[in-house]
Amino acid sequence: MSATIKDIARECGVGVSTVSRAINNHPDINQDTKKLVLDTVKKYNYVPNNSARNLKRIASKTIAILVKGISNPLFFSMVEMMEKEIKNNKYNYFLQHVDDRQDEVDIAISLIKEKRLSGIVFLGGLYDRSEEKLSKITVPFVLSTIGMMDANIKATCSSFSLDDKLEGYKIVDYLIKKGHKKIAFLGASADDESVGKLRLEGYKKAHKENNISFDEDLIRCMDETLPSYSMKNGYKVMKDLLANKKQFTAVFAISDMQAIGASKAIFEAGLKIPEDISMVGFDGLDNGLFYNPSITTLAQPIEEISTESISALFKMIKSKKSVKGKVFPGTLIERESTRAI
Amino acid sequence: MSATIKDIARECGVGVSTVSRAINNHPDINQDTKKLVLDTVKKYNYVPNNSARNLKRIASKTIAILVKGISNPLFFSMVEMMEKEIKNNKYNYFLQHVDDRQDEVDIAISLIKEKRLSGIVFLGGLYDRSEEKLSKITVPFVLSTIGMMDANIKATCSSFSLDDKLEGYKIVDYLIKKGHKKIAFLGASADDESVGKLRLEGYKKAHKENNISFDEDLIRCMDETLPSYSMKNGYKVMKDLLANKKQFTAVFAISDMQAIGASKAIFEAGLKIPEDISMVGFDGLDNGLFYNPSITTLAQPIEEISTESISALFKMIKSKKSVKGKVFPGTLIERESTRAI
DNA sequence: TTGTAGGCGTTATCAA
């Protein structure tokens, strides 16, 4: 049906290897023959079959981005940034959603065999993986925006993220310094061992250092039936909290999207932000910036994280050596949703 | 390095074709042999190499979703829904972003050759394609959420979308019936020939039928340097409009995200929604629902559109016959951002 | 600088 390398070779009156050399920019080829070949390629609209290439090549020049918790827009901006760099390197990539219940390492291992991946980016999720399991991944990979309990693993892997505990601490400390003593926490799932847990630790640490006790009833997990980190989730959880008649003057949601949903619930209860309740989120998304009121947040330097993650990956692919990860500082962005009391 | 079908065959003491039959669920195989093979497959953690499969198979059982204007969250929900159906059919899929400047039909044609696609979903974009060009696509494809000027093409293709002109008309007519006479329009790019243009036609028609003249100065295109349909874009354009001191009492933004950005600009100007200005969006996203105030919108039935698009695609793949498209009705959802004057 | 041929891991055809 559509043209193959043989057709092009025949048409040009050369061998297939010459065509191959032309399209793959090999040095040992006559410039004139190369031009002829390339012209015919264009003329016939020939596109090499990637499957055949991948079959032949050891590595397929494709990298996979595994995203856990797809609903957070944070990841999309990151993917977009990574995409650029991947294209610059003339690699392909594909996105793979990973369910909350699926194990991304298992998926990665399958994918490597299936597609001869050159590398993998893990985006989000990946809590509490044993080093042993991670070591089964036979291609270079980087961990991006992933909170890990085990500092050991984090040190050995190429992990690019914030110190979630520290940043959680920073923003809660900010609220406390503003005079808030009753701060609700809108977290991840109950059994979360990743960023949700770490940010919660930051929350607790801030309370402890400021000599404030916190109320366990004010610490809320997300609703497992709803997409994680989503507005819906924040809304639902805040509705429940409000129904409980618990007193609080501030809320720390572990994502901007949850903060937005929670804010809506607060408005519907007839309360005002920040007059009655101060709201802070996490991530630094545009969604929070354009909200009314705009949401104070702990912004992740997603551009740096994306860029450094992906270039570390390429470094690993090309040098075969492992590259050290990095911890980035977050930035507290004070907006309209918080006030001193 | 990792196990191949030969390794499994050797291990089981059978031929490769038997292994192939086992893993592909072919009928003509002894159940015991099949079990043995499948067990060994599991034991060795064998995963068939997809490239080899695709090379051999006429079609690769993968379908591509080409998304134009990635920044609209509308598409992500749709992709998620389609994903389910694709997995049900045991097909693979991948997402491909298409730049605003790229031609999605060209990309599609390359992809078909490169990956032996079984089918394609076009999501967004694809304005004003000639039938001739579209006919170069040799595999089944559906057009989803795509506004097309040329009704002819729309009729021959499997297109699943709203009647954008009609829905644009509906929501503007709603505003007019509420007493608004000065309605700003926040559209797509200046040269848009797709949904942006169609919704604008609806806007004009509503004015005409209600015997109201409209002010060309109130019709605004998006900022080409910013992502289309985005909050940023709505914000920027509304800032400009406000700086112009033009009078208007309502705004129709062609996406909820633009409506949100525009709303923010309005708040920053010290105005209130809906007291000073009424705001309507388009799409029916959660983002508008959770906004403060929630945004009145013309909701697309994205679940139906997604489901019907993808099942039409599978019908075409399996029956080789073309399937007729469908026009869906939108739903006007009145929320907090509009009022009568 | 070029062409020939073998093989990458599958699936499908054919004969057993």
Next chain:
DNA sequence: TTGATAACGCCTACAA
């Protein structure tokens, strides 16, 4: 119900 074997389209020694 099985197994050998020929493709699928490409890349890459190796030979010329």
